[in-house]
Amino acid sequence: MIMTKMGIKPEKLAPKxxxxxxxxxxxxxxxxxxxxAGVYTFLPLGLKVLSKIENIIRKHMDKIGSEILMTSLCPxxxxxxxxxxxxxxxxxxxxxxxxxxxxxxxxxxxxxPTHEEMVTPIAQKYNTSYKDLPVAFYQIQTKFxxxxxxxxxxxxxxxxxxxxxxxxxxxxxxxxxxxxxxxxVYLDIFNELGLGEDTLVTLASGGDFTKDYSHxxxxxxxxxxxxxxxNNETGVAYNKEVMxxxxxxxxxxxxFNACEVGNIFPLGTKFSKAFDYTFTDKDGEQKLxxxxxxxxxxxxxxxxxxxxxxDERGIIWPENIAPFRVHLVDLKQSEKAKxxxxxxxxxxxxxxxxxxxxxxxEKFADADLIGCPIRLVVSERSIQAGGVEVKRRKExxxxxxxxxxxxxFINR
Amino acid sequence: MIMTKMGIKPEKLAPKxxxxxxxxxxxxxxxxxxxxAGVYTFLPLGLKVLSKIENIIRKHMDKIGSEILMTSLCPxxxxxxxxxxxxxxxxxxxxxxxxxxxxxxxxxxxxxPTHEEMVTPIAQKYNTSYKDLPVAFYQIQTKFxxxxxxxxxxxxxxxxxxxxxxxxxxxxxxxxxxxxxxxxVYLDIFNELGLGEDTLVTLASGGDFTKDYSHxxxxxxxxxxxxxxxNNETGVAYNKEVMxxxxxxxxxxxxFNACEVGNIFPLGTKFSKAFDYTFTDKDGEQKLxxxxxxxxxxxxxxxxxxxxxxDERGIIWPENIAPFRVHLVDLKQSEKAKxxxxxxxxxxxxxxxxxxxxxxxEKFADADLIGCPIRLVVSERSIQAGGVEVKRRKExxxxxxxxxxxxxFINR
Numbered sequence: 001m002i003m004t005k006m007g008i009k010p011e012k013l014a015p016k017x018x019x020x021x022x023x024x025x026x027x028x029x030x031x032x033x034x035x036x037a038g039v040y041t042f043l044p045l046g047l048k049v050l051s052k053i054e055n056i057i058r059k060h061m062d063k064i065g066s067e068i069l070m071t072s073l074c075p076x077x078x079x080x081x082x083x084x085x086x087x088x089x090x091x092x093x094x095x096x097x098x099x100x101x102x103x104x105x106x107x108x109x110x111x112x113p114t115h116e117e118m119v120t121p122i123a124q125k126y127n128t129s130y131k132d133l134p135v136a137f138y139q140i141q142t143k144f145x146x147x148x149x150x151x152x153x154x155x156x157x158x159x160x161x162x163x164x165x166x167x168x169x170x171x172x173x174x175x176x177x178x179x180x181x182x183x184x185v186y187l188d189i190f191n192e193l194g195l196g197e198d199t200l201v202t203l204a205s206g207g208d209f210t211k212d213y214s215h216x217x218x219x220x221x222x223x224x225x226x227x228x229x230x231n232n233e234t235g236v237a238y239n240k241e242v243m244x245x246x247x248x249x250x251x252x253x254x255x256f257n258a259c260e261v262g263n264i265f266p267l268g269t270k271f272s273k274a275f276d277y278t279f280t281d282k283d284g285e286q287k288l289x290x291x292x293x294x295x296x297x298x299x300x301x302x303x304x305x306x307x308x309x310x311d312e313r314g315i316i317w318p319e320n321i322a323p324f325r326v327h328l329v330d331l332k333q334s335e336k337a338k339x340x341x342x343x344x345x346x347x348x349x350x351x352x353x354x355x356x357x358x359x360x361x362e363k364f365a366d367a368d369l370i371g372c373p374i375r376l377v378v379s380e381r382s383i384q385a386g387g388v389e390v391k392r393r394k395e396x397x398x399x400x401x402x403x404x405x406x407x408x409f410i411n412r
Numbered sequence: 413m414i415m416t417k418m419g420i421k422p423e424k425l426a427p428k429x430x431x432x433x434x435x436x437x438x439x440x441x442x443x444x445x446x447x448x449a450g451v452y453t454f455l456p457l458g459l460k461v462l463s464k465i466e467n468i469i470r471k472h473m474d475k476i477g478s479e480i481l482m483t484s485l486c487p488x489x490x491x492x493x494x495x496x497x498x499x500x501x502x503x504x505x506x507x508x509x510x511x512x513x514x515x516x517x518x519x520x521x522x523x524x525p526t527h528e529e530m531v532t533p534i535a536q537k538y539n540t541s542y543k544d545l546p547v548a549f550y551q552i553q554t555k556f557x558x559x560x561x562x563x564x565x566x567x568x569x570x571x572x573x574x575x576x577x578x579x580x581x582x583x584x585x586x587x588x589x590x591x592x593x594x595x596x597v598y599l600d601i602f603n604e605l606g607l608g609e610d611t612l613v614t615l616a617s618g619g620d621f622t623k624d625y626s627h628x629x630x631x632x633x634x635x636x637x638x639x640x641x642x643n644n645e646t647g648v649a650y651n652k653e654v655m656x657x658x659x660x661x662x663x664x665x666x667x668f669n670a671c672e673v674g675n676i677f678p679l680g681t682k683f684s685k686a687f688d689y690t691f692t693d694k695d696g697e698q699k700l701x702x703x704x705x706x707x708x709x710x711x712x713x714x715x716x717x718x719x720x721x722x723d724e725r726g727i728i729w730p731e732n733i734a735p736f737r738v739h740l741v742d743l744k745q746s747e748k749a750k751x752x753x754x755x756x757x758x759x760x761x762x763x764x765x766x767x768x769x770x771x772x773x774e775k776f777a778d779a780d781l782i783g784c785p786i787r788l789v790v791s792e793r794s795i796q797a798g799g800v801e802v803k804r805r806k807e808x809x810x811x812x813x814x815x816x817x818x819x820x821f822i823n824r
Contacts, residue, residue, distance in 0.1 A: 007478045007547040008538050033534050035483055036521075041534060042481040050481070066419045069454040069462070071447055071571045072484070072554065089516055091509035094523055096558050100501035105560040109448075111506055111523070122445050122453060126420050135419040142484065142554065146508050148517040159483045 001044065001324065002341075003354045008043045010366040021223060022306035023153030025315050029369045031323075038150025038158035045352075045370065046302075048323035050161065053193060053298045054140050056320065057163045060189045064181060065136035065165050070118045072142065073109040078117040082274040088113065090145040111144040116271045116293060119166045123289075124277040130170050133279060133289075134178055138165035140298065154303030155225075155259065165294040170279060172268075175290040179266060182294050186217055186262050193301060194318025195219050198308070199261060202228055202237040206265070213242065217262035217296075223307050224257035259304045267291040315371030316393050324352040326410060327372040329363045331379040340378065340388060340403070349410055368393070374410060413456065413736065414753075415766045420455045422778040433635060434718035435565030437727050441781045443735075450562025450570035457764075457782065458714075460735035462573065465605060465710045466552050468732065469575045472601045476593060477548035477577050482530045484556065485521040490529040494686040500525065502557040523556040528683050528705060531578045535701075536689040542582050545691060545701075546590055550577035552710065566715030567637075567671065577706040582691060584680075587702040591678055594706050598629055598674050605713060606730025607631050610720070611673060614640055614649040618677070625654065629674035629708075635719050636669035671716045679703040727783030728805050736764040738822060739784040741775045743791040752790065752800060752815070761822055780805070786822060 003009075008030040015034070018024035026032045031046030042050050058067065073094060079085035092111040096102035112118065119137055127135050143162045150156045165182065169175040183201060190199040198220040203213040216239060218228050227240040229247045232254055238244065240255075247253045272278070272289035281287050302321075309316045317323070326344060328351050330337035341353045352372060354363050360379075367375050375398075377389040382400055390409055391398035401409055415421075420442040427446070430436035438444045443458030454462050470479065485506060491497035504523040508514035524530065531549055539547050555574045562568045577594065581587040595613060602611040610632040615625040628651060630640050639652040641659045644666055650656065652667075659665045684690070684701035693699050714733075721728045729735070738756060740763050742749035753765045764784060766775050772791075779787050787810075789801040794812055802821055803810035813821055 001478075005478065005547075007535065007544075007549055030538075033537070035485070035530065036487055039483050039485050041483055041530070043534075044478045044480060047479055047481050066413075066417065066456045067459055068456060069459050071451050071453055073447070073451050073556070073571045075448055086510050086512070089510075089512035091513045092506045093509035094504045094506055094556065097503035097505035097522060098498050098500075100498070101503045101558045104501055105558050107558075110509060118447065118453070122455075123419065125445070126442075132419075135417075137419055144485070144506065146513045146517050146519075159485045 001352050003352060003356055006044050008045070009356075010369050018153070020152045020155065020303075020307070021310060022155065022303040023151075025306055025310060025369070026153060026303075029315060029366075029371070032154070036158070038147055038156060038160075040154065040157070040299075045323045049302055049317070049321055050298055052321040053301055054161070054163070056192050057189055057296055057298060058140060060185050060192075061138045061163065061165060064178070064185055065138040065167070068122070068137050068139050069141060070112070070115050070122075070139055072112050072144065074112045074115075074118050076108055076110055078121070079110045082117055082271060084117070085110070090147055092144045092146045113143050113145045114162075114293075114295075115139070115141075115164055116166065116267070116291075120271045120275045120277055120291070123166070123168045124275060127168060127279070129280050130282055134167060134169045134174050136165060136167040136178070138163060138294075152225075152303070153306075154299045155307075157299060160297055161299040163296045163298060167292045167294070169290040169292075170281065170287070172290050175266060175292050179264060179292050182264055182292070183215065186264070186294070186296070189296065190217060190219070190261065192320055194305065194320060195261065195301075195308070200228065200230065200237045200258075202239050202258075203242055204239040204263070205242055212266060214263060214265045216260050218258035219261050219304055219308065220256055221259045221304060221307050222257055224259040226258050226260055228256055228258045230254045230256070259300075259307065261301050261304055262294075262296040264294045265292060267293055310371075313365070314369035317371045317373065319373055322372050323370070324350040324372045326351045326374045326376055327367045327370060328353045329360075329367055329375060329377045330355050331360050331363065331377060332383065333357070334378065334383070336383055337378045340376065340406070344407070344410070347407055349407070376406075413764050415764060415768055418456050420457070421768075422781050430565070432564045432567065432715075432719070433722060434567065434715040435563075437718055437722060437781070438565060438715075441727060441778075441783070444566070448570070450559055450568060450572075452566065452569070452711075454711075457735045461714055461729070461733055462710055464733040464735075465713055466573070466575070468604050469601055469708055469710060470552060472597050472604075473550045473575065473577060476590070476597055477550040477579070480534070480549050480551050481553060482524070482527050482534075482551055484524050484554065486524045486527075486530050488520055488522055490533070491522045494529055494683060496529070497522070502559055504556045504558045525555050525557045526574075526705075526707075527551070527553075527576055528578065528679070528703075532683045532687045532689055532703070535578070535580045536687060539580060539691070541692050542694055546579060546581045546586050548577060548579040548590065550575060550706075564637075564715070565718075566711045567719075569711060572709055573711040575708045575710060579704045579706070581702040581704075582693065582699070584702050587678060587704050591676065591704050594676055594704070595627065598676070598706070598708070601708065602629060602631070602673065604732055606717065606721070606732060607673065607713075612640065612642065612649045612670075614651050614670075615654055616651040616675070617654055624678060626675060626677045628672050630670035631673050631716055631720065632668055633671045633716060633719050634669055636671040638670050638672055639667055640670045641665045641667050671712075671719065673713050673716055674706075674708040676706045677704060679705055722783075725777070726781035729783045729785065731785055734784050735782070736762040736784045738763045738786045738788055739779045739782060740765045741772075741779055741787060741789045742767050743772050743775065743789060744795065745769075746790065746795070748795055749790045752788065752818070756819070756822070759819055761819070788818075
C-alpha cells in the first residue's frame with residue numbers, strides 16, 4: 001500500500017482522552033477512528049490487522065464448525081422466549097428513529113449481543129435426528145452491547161467484532177468431548193496469533209448456564225482487568241471470582257493480571273428447552289439437545305495484543321498479524337524505492353511504502369509507531385553502499401544488505 | 413465441503429410464503445434462512461456465494477479506494493447536522509431495550525442505512541490540504557433500513573450487505589473524472605459477476621443531492637421492479653422516472669424490466685457544507701470539498717443473479733460465484749468418491765460432496781437445485797466403465813470420462 005494514497009496519516013500527538021495503551025497507540029498510529037466511547041471505525045491499517053486475526057480464527061474454526069452469517073436484527077419474541085429480554089442488562093433494541101419511519105413500521109427488534117436466540121432455531125430446522133448430530137455453526141460478525149462507559153479502547157466495545165461458535169449434541173458426553181476439542185483449537189489459535197506462551201485456560205463461573213465451571217482463555221498482561229490465581233503445583237488457574245478459599249495466602253499460588261481473550265460455556269439444555277429443540281434418538285424417543293457456546297472477540301484480541309507488544313516508540317506487531325510485513329521508508333523519493341516496492345509486492349510480500357514528503361525523523365517515528373516487523377530505508381547512504389538498510393522492529397541495530405539478498409532476509 | 417457435516421440440507425418443498433424466485437430457490441436450496449421479512453441469515457452455501465461476490469467487488473475497489481470498516485452505531489448528532497435525522501423515512505435507532513439496560517445507559521444512536529454522516533468526518537480529520545486530495549474510502553458492511561414490508565428475498569432487505577465507496581475532491585472537475593472512472597470499474601465488476609452483457613448504465617434522478625442525473629446500473633431481468641427505456645439510436649438508457657417525454661411512444665426506444673444492481677451519485681457539496689469540511693487550496697484559500705458516493709449491494713446482487721440464472725429445476729450459478737465448482741454425487745458410498753474428493757480438493761478445486769444416505773433421485777434433484785457448474789456422479793455404472801460421470805449444469809447430456817482426465821475437464 002502506498003501511504004499517500006491511503007487517505008490516513010499517523011498523528012504527531014496521542015489522543016488526549018486515551019486511558020489505555022491500545023486506544024492511544026491505535027488511534028495515534030491511524031489504525032482506528034473513535035466514533036464514540038467503545039465505538040471504533042477500522043481504518044485501512046487497522047482493518048488489515050483485524051482481517052488477519054479473523055482469517056486465522058476462521059482457518060481453525062473450519063476444522064470444527066460450519067461458517068454462517070447471522071443477522072443483528074433478531075425477533076424480540078426469541079429473547080422473550082428464553083427470558084433474556086428482561087434479564088440482560090446491556091441489551092439494545094432497534095426501533096423507528098422518527099415519525100416518518102414509525103409511520104412505515106413501528107416494529108421492534110433486538111440488536112443481538114450474542115446469538116443463542118438465533119442459532120438455536122436454525123440448528124433445529126435442519127438437525128432433528130441423532131444421525132444429524134453433533135453439529136456446530138460459527139460466524140464472525142458484529143455485536144452490540146449497551147455499555148454505559150467503555151474506556152479501554154478495543155478491550156470493551158459497544159459495537160465490536162465477535163467469533164461465536166455454537167455446538168449441538170445428543171448427550172452431555174458428546175458436548176464434553178466437543179468442548180475439549182474446542183479448547184485445543186482455541187489454544188492453537190492463540191498460538192498462531194502470537195499469544196500462545198502467555199495464554200492460560202482458567203476456570204470461571206458457569207453463570208446462568210451451568211453449575212459446572214465455564215472456561216476462560218486469559219492472557220497475562222500488566223494492564224489486564226482480571227486477576228488470575230495459578231496453582232503452580234497442579235497447573236490449574238482460577239479467575240479470582242472462583243478461586244479456592246485461601247489461595248491468596250497460599251505460596252503455591254501465583255497471582256497476576258490478565259486480559260480475557262476467549263471463553264467457552266457448556267450451555268446444557270437451557271436454550272433447547274426454551275425452543276423445544278429435541279431430536280429423535282435411535283430408539284425413536286424425543287430428547288433434549290445439549291449445547292455449548294464458544295467465543296473469541298477479534299477486535300478485543302487486537303487490543304490485547306497492543307497492550308502486550310509495544311515500547312515507548314509504538315506497537316510491535318507479532319509477525320502473523322502485522323498490517324504489513326515490510327515498512328519501506330523512502331528518504332530519497334527516487335526510482336529505487338519504487339523498484340523495491342514493485343519487486344517485493346510482485347513476490348507476494350506485503351509492503352507499506354512511506355512515499356510522503358516528510359522529514360526522516362517523522363518517517364522513522366511513524367514506522368516505529370505503526371510497528372511492522374521489518375523496516376527498510378532507501379537513502380542516499382544506502383544507495384551509495386549499493387543496498388538497502390534493514391532493521392527489525394524488535395531489534396535496535398540496522399544493517400545494509402545488497403538488494404539481491406533482500407527477499408531472503410525478509411523471508412528468513 | 414462434506415454435506416453431512418454442513419449442518420444444513422436442501423428442502424423438498426419450496427417455502428410457502430416465497431413471492432420471488434430468489435427467495436424460493438435460495439431458501440429451498442439451503443443458502444439462506446429467513447429470520448423475518450427482509451432479514452436473512454446466510455447459511456454455509458449462501459455465505460460462500462456472498463463472500464465470492466464481495467471478494468470480486470473488493471478486488472476492483474482496491475484499485476480506486478482504501479478499504480475501511482465503519483460502525484453501524486452513529487451519533488444521532490451527525491444525522492441532525494445534515495438534516496437527514498427527520499427526513500429519511502426508513503431510519504432505525506438503537507436504544508436501551510429494557511429497564512435494566514436503560515439504567516445503564518439511555519443514549520440513542522442511529523443505526524446507519526448509509527454512511528455519508530460517518531465517512532465525512534473521517535476524511536475531514538486526515539485530508540485538509542489540496543495535496544491530500546482526491547481520496548476515496550470504501551467498505552463492505554451491513555446496513556439497516558426500517559422497510560415496512562420486504563417481500564422480494566434478497567432484493568429488498570431490512571438488514572443487508574452493502575459495498576459503499578465515498579470520494580472527496582478539490583473541484584467538481586476532479587469529482588467528475590473520478591465518477592467516470594468508478595463507472596468503468598463498476599462495469600468491470602458486473603462483467604466478472606457474470607452480469608456484464610445484460611447490465612446497462614442508466615440515467616436516474618439525482619435525488620436531493622444534485623440537479624444533474626445520478627446513474628444506476630440496471631440488469632435486464634423479467635422480474636425486475638424498474639422499467640428502463642433504452643434509446644437504441646443513441647445508446648442512452650433512462651429509468652422510467654426520468655425518461656424523455658414521448659419515449660413510450662417513440663419507436664427508437666425499447667423498454668424492459670430491470671433490477672438495480674448499483675448506483676452512483678455526485679453528492680456535490682451537501683455533506684461537506686453540513687460538516688464544514690473545507691480544504692486549503694494552493695493559494696491558501698479555504699474551499700468546500702466535492703463528494704461522490706457509489707453503492708453496490710452484494711446480497712442484492714446475489715438475489716438478482718438467481719432471478720436471472722435458473723430453470724425449473726433450480727439455480728444455475730455463473731462460474732465465478734458458484735458456491736462450489738463441483739458437486740460430487742456419491743451413489744455408491746464407496747472409497748472411490750473419497751479419493752476423487754481428496755484429489756480434487758488437494759488440487760485446489762472446490763467440491764461439495766453429497767455423501768448423504770439418500771436416493772439417487774433426491775441427490776440429482778438437490779444438485780440441480782443448488783446449481784454448481786459441474787456435477788460428478790460416482791456410481792456402480794461409472795466405476796465399471798472405469799471413470800466418473802460428468803455433466804455441466806447448463807447442459808443436458810452427461811458423459812463418462814476417465815478419472816485421469818477429470819482435472820483437465822474441470823479446468824477447461
